[in-house]
Amino acid sequence: MTIYTAEHKLLMQMLHPAKHQEYSDVLSSLGLYMEKEILPLSPKLDTGEAAMAGPRSALLKQGMSLIPFPAEYGGLGLPFSVYATAVELLGTADASMALSIEIHNAVAEGVLRFGTESQRQLHLRGIISGRKLASFALTEPASGSDAGNMATTAEKRAGEYTINGSKMFITNAGEADVYLVFAKTSRGPSCFMVESPRAGLKFGAELKKLGMRGSKTREVIFSDCRIPEDNLIGEEGKGADYAKEILHGARIVVAALNVGIAQLAYGEALAYARKRRAFGKAIADFQLVRAKLADTKIGISAGRLLYLYASRIKEMGGDYASEASQAKVYATEMSLRACDEAIQIHGGYGYTTDDLHRHWRDARLLTIGEGTSEVLRMLITRRELARSQ
Numbered sequence: 001m002t003i004y005t006a007e008h009k010l011l012m013q014m015l016h017p018a019k020h021q022e023y024s025d026v027l028s029s030l031g032l033y034m035e036k037e038i039l040p041l042s043p044k045l046d047t048g049e050a051a052m053a054g055p056r057s058a059l060l061k062q063g064m065s066l067i068p069f070p071a072e073y074g075g076l077g078l079p080f081s082v083y084a085t086a087v088e089l090l091g092t093a094d095a096s097m098a099l100s101i102e103i104h105n106a107v108a109e110g111v112l113r114f115g116t117e118s119q120r121q122l123h124l125r126g127i128i129s130g131r132k133l134a135s136f137a138l139t140e141p142a143s144g145s146d147a148g149n150m151a152t153t154a155e156k157r158a159g160e161y162t163i164n165g166s167k168m169f170i171t172n173a174g175e176a177d178v179y180l181v182f183a184k185t186s187r188g189p190s191c192f193m194v195e196s197p198r199a200g201l202k203f204g205a206e207l208k209k210l211g212m213r214g215s216k217t218r219e220v221i222f223s224d225c226r227i228p229e230d231n232l233i234g235e236e237g238k239g240a241d242y243a244k245e246i247l248h249g250a251r252i253v254v255a256a257l258n259v260g261i262a263q264l265a266y267g268e269a270l271a272y273a274r275k276r277r278a279f280g281k282a283i284a285d286f287q288l289v290r291a292k293l294a295d296t297k298i299g300i301s302a303g304r305l306l307y308l309y310a311s312r313i314k315e316m317g318g319d320y321a322s323e324a325s326q327a328k329v330y331a332t333e334m335s336l337r338a339c340d341e342a343i344q345i346h347g348g349y350g351y352t353t354d355d356l357h358r359h360w361r362d363a364r365l366l367t368i369g370e371g372t373s374e375v376l377r378m379l380i381t382r383r384e385l386a387r388s389q
Ligand SMILES: Cc1cc2nc3c(=O)[nH]c(=O)nc-3n(C[C@H](O)[C@H](O)[C@H](O)COP(=O)(O)OP(=O)(O)OC[C@H]3O[C@@H](n4cnc5c(N)ncnc54)[C@H](O)[C@@H]3O)c2cc1C
Pocket: 103, 136, 137, 138, 139, 142, 143, 144, 145, 146, 168, 169, 170, 171, 172, 209, 212, 217, 365, 368, 369, 370, 371, 372, 373, 374, 375
């Protein structure tokens, strides 16, 4: 299967007429690497026969996380649309690795945007080069969508913060070297960098999940966990704003990831429809099967354009919160339909083929994670009402 396709290339040409060849070379080389090294491993990451750590680290060495970050911190300094496209490619190769890496990169974005220069120097290079794995810890056992209502506290005393509380459903937890943690100070939700291992920092057991099984999800528990006061990111009381900003960018990437899953399921459905025969012809010749394939293809194209549109607004410095959420809601729901239709087109083999189930199980997470579809629909209308005043 070709992961970086002629369609991606054409879009790069349209979006970046002056530099498309350079960007395409980066994406094409990553795509080839993923086809060879990640795609064949994906079923084994799902069953646990292969571990994520080694291949993820090897992919990070290929520059996957360097793409959108400035050259002064070791990055490639390429546009966000190039990075989002790379995540789409990884979503096709292995969705759980794409999830792990997009969250890792969201932490880097947080440090870049809200950290001090010395925090950037200390953490950014290590994260984007893959030397340090990062994790984003916002959700709690009793607050997810309503994350501002967090119970975890960070009390300042004698040049240190002491963190108490716990964070739930945290991707990369237990494996990561650094955690971007949101906790309440006397000024409200604030953001901290917590390095692991550290006294008072513990992890729950690995959670059993419907999909995205290659990535690890655990609770992160803080019991009198002390960190230097310099580990505060930005200003006290601004953590909720930082989390929202980081998540707006991450939603574009999650949309891209889901377009990648849909592309994989669609490719498998198309190949099967061409080869499976019924009533004397290929099932791809039946109009109702063609309609399913056509609707899936339209959805993939639309999802891709939505995430690239949001990416371009971000690159141009505009307000992209609504467009990022539109892309995420559309692409995550579209990819679920695409995976479901792929199962339908495979008939009984669809119901009994692990690989097809995995695509659907992986896609199922992201109408929930990083902003549920319900909450994002509210965000979109809130933003659009404000824009139309
Ligand atoms: C595999 C996995 C990985 C994750 N990784 C991370 C991570 O790395 N870091 C992190 O911080 N979090 C992570 N999460 C948490 C994830 O972001 C939350 O699960 C998500 O934000 C939803 O929060 P919740 O589970 O508390 O659901 P709730 O907020 O309790 O929502 C439950 C239901 O109520 C609905 N609802 C809530 N409020 C409203 C409203 N105002 N109007 C209408 N409907 C509403 C929701 O849409 C949902 O359907 C992960 C979750 C999973 C499952």
